[in-house]
Amino acid sequence: MKRSAIKRRPLADTVLQTLEAEAKEYRESYGADRLYFIVASSGRKRWEVRYKKPSTGKWAWMGIGGYPDRSAKFARQEAQRIAQLVADGIDPVQQRRGDEAHPFSEAAEAWYRDKQDRGRAEKTLRGIRYWLDNDALPALGAQPVDKISRGDCARLQEAIEKRGAFNTAEKSRTWLNQVFGRAIAMGHTENNPASNLADIAAQPPQEQRYPHLMEPELPDFLRALEQSPSKLVVRTAAWMVVRTASRPGMVRWAEWSEIDGNVWRVPAAKMKMRRDHVVPLPDQVVADLEALRPMTGRSRYLFPGEGAVTPVISDMAINTAFARIGYRRRMTGHGSRHTASTLLREHGWPKDHVEAQLAHKEAGVAGVYNQANYLEHRRRMMQWYSDYLDALARGISDEDKAVFKQRIEQG
Known part of the structure; x- marks a missing residue:
């Protein structure tokens, strides 16, 4: 039911039991007994009590558990x-802290389990797990x-920035705020020491577009890739990334169970936009x-x-393959998406078809999909x-160009 009812x-x-979630968390x-029922935007429900701190007379909140468990x-x-505790001059939150210490590791792991339970994408969970194990837990x-x-x-934050991982530092701010926010809701702390970290964040270097090639540069690159000394x-x-314009990470984690003839079906859990994605595979792939x-x-x-630590090829493998044929900082896995997008659009393929192939999100109802x-x-x-x-690699003729133009006109 709506809370207005x-x-x-x-x-x-x-x-x-039936109160519905809204776009933002609300408290009823x-x-x-100064008891309040909170409904989060995710649909989770919990209890909080409002009380006056005996030491200051200021109003405060104390979480007392989730519903329907409580x-x-x-x-x-x-x-x-x-x-009764307040009437006796005892701060219930302070008493709880004295009864039970809650280390950051416990709060962070509980927050991580929530992410798992809510079905966050595998890639997101891997990123969080790496941050917890290598940054947050060793420090806090x-x-x-x-x-x-x-x-x-x-x-x-400074330690992450010093190694140049500015994207991780930005995510760290978000994740720390969420960990402390949950700890506050659970009554384990009253403050969020991660607030305002953005005010002192180091300025990342100006982001550059992924290096990529234009059509006149492709023949030499393609011929070099054919002669690549990299392992099969x-x-x-690398060829799958180039020929399908798929994200390198998506290709690296591709599974045989997802390949169905000339179609590759990528589940939503693996996708940046959290939607199933279907990739048509050219005959060459x-x-x-x-x-x-x-x-x-x-x-x-x-x-x-090749080892137990990494179940798939490394995130540098494809770019390294390009570097080994002389294209370091000239072509990257992500750059091949720019190359494909530019070439397809320049030759007259519809924008909507190109954007769908790149798995870019469309605005409004059209995005559904x-x-x-x-x-x-x-x-x-x-x-x-x-x-x-292939035609560019072997040397495209005027006759080839006419045939390819006709194929575009036929759709």
Whole structure:
């Protein structure tokens, strides 16, 4: 039910069970004992009690658990117990801290489990896990969450910035705020020492576009890639990135179970925009994968790594393959997406088809999603693109150009 439909208080159990989430978290008075019911935008529900701190007389909040794990009856009893503590001059939050210390590691791991439970993308979870294990927990893990200072958080941010990981530093600010926000809601601390870190963040260097090639530069690059000294697994991944204009990370983590003939079905959990994505595979890519299958077909992944630490080829493997043929800082895996987008648009392929192939998000209702409708169009477009790359590599003739132009006109 909508909260606007609430007719009486204390709130009935049926109301607590059916209250709907809104775009922003909201708090409703239960109607007794200064007890409040909170509904998060995710749909999760919890209890909080409002009380006056005996030491200052200022109003404060104390979390007393989630709903339905904590019933209304329990919440009322706990609210009455807190009111008695306050009447006796005891701050209930301070008492809780004295009873139980909550290290940052505990708060962070609980926050991470929430992310897992809410179905966050695998790539996002891997990034969070790496940040926890290599940055946050070594710096803050053993400290009680309510004893961590702004200086502690600032030093963590500075350490990340010093190694040039400005994107990680930005994500670190967001994640720290979420960890402390959850700890506040749980009553483990009253302050968020990670607030305002952006005010002292180092300015990252001006972002440059991914290096990429224009059409006149492609013939030499393609011929060099054909002669690449890289191993078959890496060469095949590099060609798959070039011919499909897919994100390198998406290709690196591709699984054999996702390949269905000449279609690659990427689940939403792996995608940046959290939507299923369908990639038509040109004949050349299908042939490459069939040649690769005897080598890696028993693995879960198309492009497995060589050790237990990394299940797939490294995030530098494709760029390294390009560097080995003389294209360091001239062409990158992500840059191949710019190359494909520019070439396809310049030759007259519809923008919507190109954007769908690149898995870019469309605004409004259209974003829900034209991808399926465009699949056959994209299949023809990407086969054209792959054939065109081959023609460039062997030396494209005027006759070839006329044939390719006719194929575009036929859609």
